[in-house]
Amino acid sequence: GAVVSQHPSRVICKSGTSVKIECRSLDFQATTMFWYRQFPKQSLMLMATSNEGSKATYEQGVEKDKFLINHASLTLSTLTVTSAHPEDSSFYICSARILRALDPYEQYFGPGTRLTVT
Amino acid sequence: QQQVKQSPQSLIVQKGGISIINCAYENTAFDYFPWYQQFPGKGPALLIAIRPDVSEKKEGRFTISFNKSAKQFSLHIMDSQPGDSATYFCAAKRQAGTALIFGKGTTLSVSS
Numbered sequence: 235g236a237v238v239s240q241h242p243s244r245v246i247c248k249s250g251t252s253v254k255i256e257c258r259s260l261d262f263q264a265t266t267m268f269w270y271r272q273f274p275k276q277s278l279m280l281m282a283t284s285n286e287g288s289k290a291t292y293e294q295g296v297e298k299d300k301f302l303i304n305h306a307s308l309t310l311s312t313l314t315v316t317s318a319h320p321e322d323s324s325f326y327i328c329s330a331r332i333l334r335a336l337d338p339y340e341q342y343f344g345p346g347t348r349l350t351v352t
Numbered sequence: 353q354q355q356v357k358q359s360p361q362s363l364i365v366q367k368g369g370i371s372i373i374n375c376a377y378e379n380t381a382f383d384y385f386p387w388y389q390q391f392p393g394k395g396p397a398l399l400i401a402i403r404p405d406v407s408e409k410k411e412g413r414f415t416i417s418f419n420k421s422a423k424q425f426s427l428h429i430m431d432s433q434p435g436d437s438a439t440y441f442c443a444a445k446r447q448a449g450t451a452l453i454f455g456k457g458t459t460l461s462v463s464s
Binding site: 240329338344 | 401456
């Protein structure tokens with residue numbers, strides 16, 4: 235089956251520093267990757283959509299200069315949280331859509347990355 | 353504007369019972385309606401999905417009922433088990449390349 239991995243699974247960083255989260259599709263090429271943020275006991279909120287080789291499209295209210303997304307290849311997308319603050323502490327989840335999928339609608343989710351900013 | 357409304361927020365069901373979670377959507381352009389299951393600290397996993405050209409889809413103990421005219425769809429979990437205790441999210445999308453829009457989630461507890 236389609237597997238999406240994220241690294242790291244959890245990270246603690248100091249306020250003001252930057253942290254990079256990787257999202258990889260392990261056994262397929264992903265035409266599109268999506269980044270979501272989930273606060274405790276809340277739903278998944280879409281942050282941005284990224285297509286390989288092009289700039290990410292950010293949702294309204296998401297600061298593109300703070301949440302840098304790079305989709306350098308068909309198997310890797312990265313989210314960098316710059317100048318992190320405690321309010322950025324959250325569960326970040328990526329998902330991917332398979333290139334040439336049997337079901338083009340299906341999205342496969344990674345296991346998430348727990349970010350804690352102290 | 354919340355495009356997918358989910359209810360109830362929480363649900364307690366006895367083992368062996370039927371769990372029912374409902375969702376309503378507003379955008380008639382939506383054409384894909386999945387349900388996801390999420391355990392604490394994990395990413396969501398696809399349970400079952402339906403397209404608007406069918407009114408019901410069943411996979412094992414999980415059934416989606418879809419009412420296009422009412423813009424509603426629901427998840428039924430038959431013979432609910434303690435292992436089904438998790439948070440369930442309905443979602444929708446309007447095109448294959450776009451992102452899923454999620455409901456707020458339902459926390460299901462199945463008591464033994």
